[in-house]
Amino acid sequence: MCTIALAIVFASLFGSMGVAQTTDGQRMTKEFIPGEAIAMFQVHPQAILQDPALRLAPIEVISASGKHHVGVDPVDILAVRVVIGMPGPGGPEFGAVVTLEKPLEIESLNDKVIDRTSKREVDGKTYYSIPDSPPNAVLHQISPTQWIVGTEYFVTRMLSDQITDGPLAHLTSQTVDNGQAQALIVVEPIRPILSGFVNQALLQAPEELQDLSRLPELLDSIELRYTAKTGFAGDMTLNASDDVSAEEMELVIEKTRLYGRDSMLESIPLLLNEEGPVADSMRAYGVRLVNTLFDMIRPQAKGRSIVINTSDIQVDVASASILVGLLLPAVQAAREAARRMSCQGHLKQFALAVHNYHSVHKKLPSNISDKEGKPLLSWRVSLLPYLEENELYSQFRLDEPWDSAHNRPLAQRMPELFVCPSSPQIPGKTAYQVPLGKGLSMLADNPLRFRDIIDGTSNTVMIVETSPEWAVDWTAPDDWTYDADEPLAGLGGHHPGGFHVAMFDGSVRFVTLAIDPTLWYQLLTRAGREVIEGF
16 A cells, blocks of 8 residues: 555544544535545544644654655644545545645655656646556645545546536535544445445344344435544434434334443453452443443434434543453453354354255265275365365365375365364364264264264264364364363363364254263264263
């Protein structure tokens, strides 16, 4: 990314931190916003950096860094307006107009920002290329105190004398400039893209969040504003196309807010592993803090708009430190819960593939062996056609071992399904394995069928999740071997407290590391005829 783009992003980041409002309520201009624009972000770096709320910020370092890397002091930047258009054949179309307090010739910028040898005239305007940037990125000086940088097509559109009004220009002209940082987005042009993105994001989300898929259809535009007083403050306005859509949108957002609050409250008892009055008081404070914060961001309906306002949140430095200390573990716990759900999904897909394999072949999958019965490739390779990996499966030479000159490179193409999301894995290795031992799992000298699982498919473990250290090459006929002296050796490590197993009935369960060793062995045997209790 070019240095000037970094400078723009840097200024934008300061804007998103929030600063005190310094404007007298004037509406924003629609200058430089072509009809096809879909989003606009405007930030005022000078006002931000001079605000008392940032008096402890390293202004000197920021100033020196801007001068050194770009050739501009960020304190001298009055405004940055970034305008984004629909993606074109060459990628996203955008342009950013930088307005300075003092005149500055564009050719005095740092060599990392401007390629002076690329100077060229187009329709009476002088353009420069930007080093280490896409070939369609250009830089142009509009006036002594104003530049524009972006993709050439979009820069040309933003500078056009015959610019036509569009929905974003109209929305901008109706919006009050807070003098600090705000963003505007119109939804209609990107509704299909936004719907697809939201639906994809919700594929593995809890049922309580599925109503969020309705938002792209209900939304007309989005407004974001940030200000700061003694801490963080800001608001987001979601504008609906009509009153009915606004009412439905308010219900969806409120349901999501309550789910977020309840999820956070459920995680608070897990934040401290200690007992006693001090630990109890910390948990009580966490409950009060979460309830207070979520009450402050309650959505408010105003006609066809839903406003989510955080301007009432006042958090000093000490409270912010405690807040981070309390909520960071909760966020980490929520992320781990999501990764556990994803891991469970992987094992369920394995189990479904085993069932489909059995339906076709009338037997359970096994390692691929030669005529003498020597295993060549893992049972995992056998399952590839039932995991939508037919193309990869067709690349293997099934009469050669997994580490042959031809098959070995294919191990680097391990499907993502074979990776536990909670822990980084060595490329080509998997923790999903079948238990090996006499009378265990689906691997045997003779092909097995589901009817051979005498202990019952819901009481017999089919696949285990080993620790990262016990991962094996996914194409190799290697798996986890049960050890009666250390029955849980090599299991766990991806998720706190235990590991997942897939049962022969297709269900996935979480086994704690505190499981009774006898019960664990009974779950592994397929024909031990034990009576399983307490699992």
